[in-house]
Amino acid sequence: MEHEQRAADKDVDLGVDIAGVRLTSPLVTCSGTCGYADEYADLVDISALGAFVTKSITLEPRPGNDPPRVVETRAGMLNAIGLANVGLEAFLAEKVPLLERLALPVFVNVAGARIDEYVAVAERLEQVEAVRGIELNISCPNVKAGGIQFGTDGRMAAEVTAAVRAVSRKNILIVKLSPNVTDIAEIAAAVVDAGADALSLINTFTAMAVDIEARRPILANVTGGLSGPAIRPIAVYMVHRVYTQVARPAGVPIIGMGGVQYARDAVEFLLAGATAVGVGTALFVDPRCIVDIREGLADYLRRQGCRRVTDIIGTLQLD
Ligand SMILES: Cc1cc2nc3c(=O)[nH]c(=O)nc-3n(C[C@H](O)[C@H](O)[C@H](O)COP(=O)(O)O)c2cc1C
Numbered sequence: 001m002e003h004e005q006r007a008a009d010k011d012v013d014l015g016v017d018i019a020g021v022r023l024t025s026p027l028v029t030c031s032g033t034c035g036y037a038d039e040y041a042d043l044v045d046i047s048a049l050g051a052f053v054t055k056s057i058t059l060e061p062r063p064g065n066d067p068p069r070v071v072e073t074r075a076g077m078l079n080a081i082g083l084a085n086v087g088l089e090a091f092l093a094e095k096v097p098l099l100e101r102l103a104l105p106v107f108v109n110v111a112g113a114r115i116d117e118y119v120a121v122a123e124r125l126e127q128v129e130a131v132r133g134i135e136l137n138i139s140c141p142n143v144k145a146g147g148i149q150f151g152t153d154g155r156m157a158a159e160v161t162a163a164v165r166a167v168s169r170k171n172i173l174i175v176k177l178s179p180n181v182t183d184i185a186e187i188a189a190a191v192v193d194a195g196a197d198a199l200s201l202i203n204t205f206t207a208m209a210v211d212i213e214a215r216r217p218i219l220a221n222v223t224g225g226l227s228g229p230a231i232r233p234i235a236v237y238m239v240h241r242v243y244t245q246v247a248r249p250a251g252v253p254i255i256g257m258g259g260v261q262y263a264r265d266a267v268e269f270l271l272a273g274a275t276a277v278g279v280g281t282a283l284f285v286d287p288r289c290i291v292d293i294r295e296g297l298a299d300y301l302r303r304q305g306c307r308r309v310t311d312i313i314g315t316l317q318l319d
Contacts, residue, residue, distance in 0.1 A: 009298035013308040016050065016275050018253050019172040019197035021105050021132050023050025023276060026297075026309055027266065027290055030227075030257050030280025031055055031109035031135060031176070032081065036095035037102060043287035048294045050276060052102055054095070056111040056137050059120050061087030066220040071209050076228025076259065077281055078209055080221035083111050088121050096128055105132040107174060115163045123167045134171050136164055136196075139178030139203035151178035151203070154190035165195035174255065177201040177242070179231075184238050185245040192250050199247060200255035200278065202235045228281040232259030236268050243273025243314055261289060263296020273314040 016026045028051045034040045036054050046052065064084025071078045086094065099106045108131050112118040118136065125131050138160060139151035150156045161175055175191040177184055179202040188199055204225025209218045217223075235258025247254050256274030260266050261282040269277045282289050297309065306312055 009294065012298045012301045012306070013310075014050075014294070014298065015308075016253075016310060016313075018051070018133070018174070018255065018276055021051070021172055023105065025050035025294055026270065026274075026276045027294055028107070028255060028276050028278050029053045029283070030278040031137065032079075033280035033283050036091070036099065038095065038098050040283075040287065041098070044283065045288060045291045046102060046104065048290040049104055051105040051107055051132075052099070053107045053135055053278065054099070054109055055085060056083050056109045057085050057088055057091045057121065058083060058111050058113075059088050059117045061085065061090065068218060068220055069224070071218045071224070073207075073209060073226065073228075073230065075230035076226055077284070078207055078219060078224035078226055079204070080219045080224035082221065088124060092124070092128065096130060100130040102130075106130050107133040107135050109135040109137050109176070110164075111137040115160050118160055119163050119167055122164045122171070126168065126170050131171060133174055133198075134164065134168060135174040135176050135200055136161065137176050137203070138191075139176050139180075151176075151187065152181050154187050157187050158190040158194035161191040161194035161196050172197040174198040174200050176203055177238075178203050179234065179238055179258075180206050185241050188242045188246040192246055192252050196252065198253045198255065198275075199242060200257065201242060202231070202238055202258050205231055205234075227259070229259040229261060232265060232268075235259060236272050239269055239274050240272040240316065247273065248314060260293070261285070263293045263300060266293050266297055267300050267312070270309065270312050271314070271316045273316070275310075275313055 014025045032055045065082030069080045175196040204227045207226035208223045239256040253275035255276045256269035257278030266277040
């Protein structure tokens with residue numbers, strides 16, 4: 001079901017296509033920053049979004065890491081949530097009913113420590129009509145077993161992608177890449193060869209912050225994942241690299257993310273080659289920023305004389 005086009009931008013077409021799923025806006029939530037929609041339904045204007053991406057779910061419930069697990073940094077935040085989540089069964093029973101009522105496509109972010117866990121969750125999500133896609137989290141830096149290893153090794157990334165691909169028919173398969181690698185384009189190529197329908201990038205950078213008086217790491221987990229404005233220029237670079245080297249030649253769309261707070265940030269990602277743009281950490285600062293970003297994007301298109309957002313995707317001039 002598609003919601004009515006908003007009055008403020010009816011003269012420009014903000015619709016994009018992610019591997020056959022139609023989004024009425026290129027803006028999506030970043031996994032883990034908007035829960036399962038229930039906690040935020042009153043705060044975030046869902047109708048400004050093109051799709052809702054859930055927090056990671058795993059086969060079994062996970063308590064996550066000990067506190068403190070979030071710390072603000074000068075230009076972003078560090079989190080070490082550790083994939084705390086209710087687990088598949090509670091997700092289906094308690095969270096899916098609200099997601100079914102959202103008038104937009106839902107992508108469920110799936111994490112696991114073993115390939116069979118990813119496959120079991122993906123198989124079950126095939127039976128949930130409201131779910132249109134799976135975002136495979138092979139890139140969480142805050143869990144000790146599994147997770148990150150899948151995303152930093154091309155062979156393992158391909159293996160988990162192929163296994164989930166084999167059980168995904170209704171749901172599109174989006175693979176979320178880690179920036180904690182030497183060359184993100186290599187991992188992108190491996191998962192595209194293994195059958196990914198779309199890529200999302202980037203997850204957070206492994207980082208740490210220190211309490212200098214106590215001479216201890218601030219996070220109980222010692223390290224966390226850095227997100228927010230500090231990482232945006234690196235994320236834009238990585239999106240551009242993956243777009244030119246892998247995604248454009250393969251015809252695979254990218255959901256770009258990392259530090260998007262204003263419309264001009266989203267435009268950077270679109271010009272660099274992203275088809276859709278995730279907003280995450282900025283929601284903690286201002287949950288209404290999605291509306292401003294959407295309106296600012298429409299203004300930009302008007303200024304540039306473009307009728308459709310698709311006219312600017314990947315149009316960065318390099319000479
Ligand atoms: C508090 C927090 C929790 C997150 N949880 C998840 C998660 O469960 N799964 C996931 O794939 N990414 C998770 N992320 C990463 C974001 O989805 C996103 O990739 C990253 O934060 C970069 O975007 P941003 O700078 O706009 O936040 C989380 C990020 C934050 C800040």
